[in-house]
Amino acid sequence: MNNRSLIHKKNLHLLFYPESVAIVGTNKVKGTVPGDIFTNIVGAEINAATYPVSPREKYISGVKAYKYVIDIPDPVDLAVIVFPNTVCHMALEQCGQKGIKSVIIISAGFRETGEKGLQKEQQLIAIAEKYGMSFIGPNCLGIINTDPIIRLNASFARKFPATGNIAFLSQSGALCTAVLDYAQAKNIGFSKFVSFGNKADISEIDLLYYLMDDEKTKVILLYLEEISDGPGLIKAAREVMSKSRKPVLILKSGRTAAGASAAASHTGSLAGSDEICDVAFRQAGIIRCDNIEEMFNIAIAFAYQPIPATNRVAIITNAGGPGVLTTDAAIKAGLQLAMFNDETTKTLKKSLPAAANIKNPVDVIGDARADRYNAAISAALEDEGVDAVFVILTPQSMTDIELIAEEVVKVSRQYNKPVYTSFMGEADVAPGIRILQSHHIPHYILPESMCKSFKAVFEFEQLSLKNEGGETKVYNVKREIVRNLFEEAKQTNKKYIPEYLAVRAVEAYGMPVYPHGLAKTQEEAVALAGEIGFPVVMKVMSEDIIHKFDVGGVITNITSKQEAANAFLKIMKNTTSKQPEAKIDGIFVTKQIEKGTEVILGLKKDPSFGPVIMFGLGGIFVEVFKDVSFRLAPLNKKTALEMIEETNASKLLTGIRGMPRMAIGSIADAIVRLSQLATDFPEITELDINPLIVLEEGKGCYVADTKIIIQ
Amino acid sequence: MDKEKLKERVKEVVASVLKIDKSEIFDEANFIFDLGADSVQSIQLVAAFEEEFDIEMDEDKAVGVQTISGAVDFISGYL
Numbered sequence: 063m064n065n066r067s068l069i070h071k072k073n074l075h076l077l078f079y080p081e082s083v084a085i086v087g088t089n090k091v092k093g094t095v096p097g098d099i100f101t102n103i104v105g106a107e108i109n110a111a112t113y114p115v116s117p118r119e120k121y122i123s124g125v126k127a128y129k130y131v132i133d134i135p136d137p138v139d140l141a142v143i144v145f146p147n148t149v150c151h152m153a154l155e156q157c158g159q160k161g162i163k164s165v166i167i168i169s170a171g172f173r174e175t176g177e178k179g180l181q182k183e184q185q186l187i188a189i190a191e192k193y194g195m196s197f198i199g200p201n202c203l204g205i206i207n208t209d210p211i212i213r214l215n216a217s218f219a220r221k222f223p224a225t226g227n228i229a230f231l232s233q234s235g236a237l238c239t240a241v242l243d244y245a246q247a248k249n250i251g252f253s254k255f256v257s258f259g260n261k262a263d264i265s266e267i268d269l270l271y272y273l274m275d276d277e278k279t280k281v282i283l284l285y286l287e288e289i290s291d292g293p294g295l296i297k298a299a300r301e302v303m304s305k306s307r308k309p310v311l312i313l314k315s316g317r318t319a320a321g322a323s324a325a326a327s328h329t330g331s332l333a334g335s336d337e338i339c340d341v342a343f344r345q346a347g348i349i350r351c352d353n354i355e356e357m358f359n360i361a362i363a364f365a366y367q368p369i370p371a372t373n374r375v376a377i378i379t380n381a382g383g384p385g386v387l388t389t390d391a392a393i394k395a396g397l398q399l400a401m402f403n404d405e406t407t408k409t410l411k412k413s414l415p416a417a418a419n420i421k422n423p424v425d426v427i428g429d430a431r432a433d434r435y436n437a438a439i440s441a442a443l444e445d446e447g448v449d450a451v452f453v454i455l456t457p458q459s460m461t462d463i464e465l466i467a468e469e470v471v472k473v474s475r476q477y478n479k480p481v482y483t484s485f486m487g488e489a490d491v492a493p494g495i496r497i498l499q500s501h502h503i504p505h506y507i508l509p510e511s512m513c514k515s516f517k518a519v520f521e522f523e524q525l526s527l528k529n530e531g532g533e534t535k536v537y538n539v540k541r542e543i544v545r546n547l548f549e550e551a552k553q554t555n556k557k558y559i560p561e562y563l564a565v566r567a568v569e570a571y572g573m574p575v576y577p578h579g580l581a582k583t584q585e586e587a588v589a590l591a592g593e594i595g596f597p598v599v600m601k602v603m604s605e606d607i608i609h610k611f612d613v614g615g616v617i618t619n620i621t622s623k624q625e626a627a628n629a630f631l632k633i634m635k636n637t638t639s640k641q642p643e644a645k646i647d648g649i650f651v652t653k654q655i656e657k658g659t660e661v662i663l664g665l666k667k668d669p670s671f672g673p674v675i676m677f678g679l680g681g682i683f684v685e686v687f688k689d690v691s692f693r694l695a696p697l698n699k700k701t702a703l704e705m706i707e708e709t710n711a712s713k714l715l716t717g718i719r720g721m722p723r724m725a726i727g728s729i730a731d732a733i734v735r736l737s738q739l740a741t742d743f744p745e746i747t748e749l750d751i752n753p754l755i756v757l758e759e760g761k762g763c764y765v766a767d768t769k770i771i772i773q
Numbered sequence: 774m775d776k777e778k779l780k781e782r783v784k785e786v787v788a789s790v791l792k793i794d795k796s797e798i799f800d801e802a803n804f805i806f807d808l809g810a811d812s813v814q815s816i817q818l819v820a821a822f823e824e825e826f827d828i829e830m831d832e833d834k835a836v837g838v839q840t841i842s843g844a845v846d847f848i849s850g851y852l
Contacts (some may be wrong), residue, residue, distance in 0.1 A: 089809070089811070091811075116809060117805075117806065117807055117808055118791075118793070118808070118809030119809075129807075145805065146804065146805055146812065148805060148839060149803060149805045149806040149839070152803065153806065154804045450791030
């Protein structure tokens with residue numbers, strides 16, 4: 063945690079729980095941000111002293127106003143600045159002089175407008191640093207704390223939301239108002255509601271750490287448009303999960319493939335920024351959501367219901383079709399249909415009509431009323447083999463929707479197991495849904511959303527219980543060799559490290575390579591091939607040729623000196639005719655590797671999250687099959703093995719149809735060594751080992767080709 | 774025009790547009806931060822200065838002027 067973060071940690075409590083608030087730059091004009099902010103603060107019946115600061119007004123809504131914040135005779139904990147951007151720095155300076163430690167800067171017209179705005183924003187940061195202040199914004203909607211002991215609405219949001227245990231943090235202020243409206247309709251309450259705008263000072267990371275210890279918050283939702291400190295975000299989310307077991311749900315906009323097309327390596331083109339974001343979030347236990355609806359679907363499951371021990375669900379329905387749909391959705395989501403014990407079966411048989419289906423999914427039949435639902439739900443919840451109950455209802459002429467909803471509420475309160483509902487339809491079921499929502503029973507329009515939400519809760523629980531699995535091993539490596547290679551490249555302004563040099567880098571990190579050398583002339587090539595021992599492979603080495611196969615720059619299985627001489631000439635001819643402008647360093651001669659399974663190891667430096675390691679099925683078709691897995695570095699051997707298991711390639715490696723089991727342990731070892739190389743040398747932007755030839759178990763694996771690109 | 778005289782006339786215009794007492798206006802007063810001008814009044818001030826001094830100012834630059842002394846310097850460039 064850096065100095066600013068430590069200061070924020072100290073100041074954030076005053077942001078949410080101030081005893082006194084100054085609204086700096088407010089006025090009497092309704093329907094304007096400066097005017098409405100004061101109205102909202104007072105209108106929410108805040109339990110704190112309020113001080114309007116306005117250059118012109120003597121009183122605002124009957125409250126004495128001050129010309130300057132420094133004129134306020136009492137101490138002030140929080141200032142909300144609503145002045146135009148041209149004078150925000152003056153207001154912030156006075157807040158510093160007044161000793162105010164927490165500030166919200168609502169005003170827009172900063173970084174989001176360009177270079178001049180950025181300068182203004184930097185001026186604010188400098189002032190905050192000078193006085194040890196922390197501020198939210200600028201360019202934000204403000205914050206809301208629904209805790210009854212404060213009732214703070216320091217925002218220009220129209221609504222003051224209901225109290226709840228969900229915290230919502232957003233980079234977009236406009237989205238906040240839409241979310242408040244959406245949540246109100248579904249009776250969803252919030253603990254804290256924060257629009258952090260340009261996050262010039264206090265960021266989402268600082269807020270995550272604060273909410274980790276906030277007793278009023280059970281679930282944290284975050285809307286992000288840009289990730290400015292990926293490693294910091296991942297670290298914070300991991301800490302929140304491990305220390306408080308609070309789930310962090312993120313909706314990250316900008317799921318585009320921009321950037322991937324410009325990549326120079328296989329790893330670069332496969333590891334798009336959004337894929338890496340997915341991987342990073344998954345590694346940190348963050349639940350990534352695709353839209354607001356999905357985010358709240360999952361959030362209410364966490365917020366309202368107990369966490370299931372395992373994933374055996376019972377489905378209670380009054381219609382066959384929706385029962386089957388729910389079953390399909392449950393199975394697709396990886397859930398298990400619970401098997402009822404004898405006692406449950408007996409109870410169901412006794413309570414339900416003969417035509418009812420007493421096996422899971424239980425069909426209580428179309429004419430079922432509240433009593434029948436009660437009997438079936440209770441019986442299922444009593445069963446030790448049931449972890450959760452999904453209640454499905456379709457509105458039929460005899461269905462007493464509201465009574466059934468009330469019965470679901472009543473029964474669910476008697477058990478410490480989750481009950482989720484899907485009252486299917488819209489108009490007729492609306493009164494029943496309102497009852498469910500007002501009593502915090504999660505309701506989903508579609509069974510698919512219900513199953514997906516349950517899955518997210520269950521998986522989070524499993525992940526938070528899971529042991530990370532040991533420390534990351536640090537190998538004894540020859541770091542100097544790599545450092546010298548890179549220094550030399552930097553001095554000659556080269557970004558591309560050719561194979562004959564790259565192979566020395568991976569060799570220095572303990573990855574197995576075959577004997578090799580670089581020949582500049584035909585004679586040298588022949589001599590080198592003889593020294594290495596036949597068969598050999600020859601490859602053209604040129605910074606300008608990325609894919610050597612495509613230009614006929616690789617010849618394999620060279621078995622004699624004559625063949626070596628011919629191969630040298632052929633490669634030179636091929637490459638100079640297909641890419642005449644290419645500057646050729648020489649021909650790389652290496653021992654022909656025995657046959658094995660080809661896999662790819664890769665590394666890409668992501669601008670947001672740092673080095674990412676890739677594993678997958680290798681060879682020239684890697685981008686076609688895309689059978690790859692990713693993890694952020696550093697990683698340990700257990701994670702490396704997980705990466706291998708995740709791919710379809712793992713089936714080839716574990717031995718199918720009489721094929722031998724391959725050296726999986728050696729691959730995992732190479733992955734961890736690559737991760738160490740990535741961590742030691744952040745200047746590596748892309749690295750491919752393609753292929754890594756994997757031999758039978760006990761014989762190891764060998765690097766057959768590698769390339770490195772540095773910053 | 775003498776700068777002191779110009780300053781007094783600028784203050785009179787500001788007092789009239791913002792409807793405040795001239796005695797409250799000090800030389801380094803910021804139109805927004807100290808005198809409470811809003812965005813509409815900032816534009817009104819530019820128009821009032823043009824009328825008072827019979828000049829035509831560069832509007833973009835004029836709204837960027839933030840203080841009484843800044844306004845005096847800016848207007849003197851047109852006189």
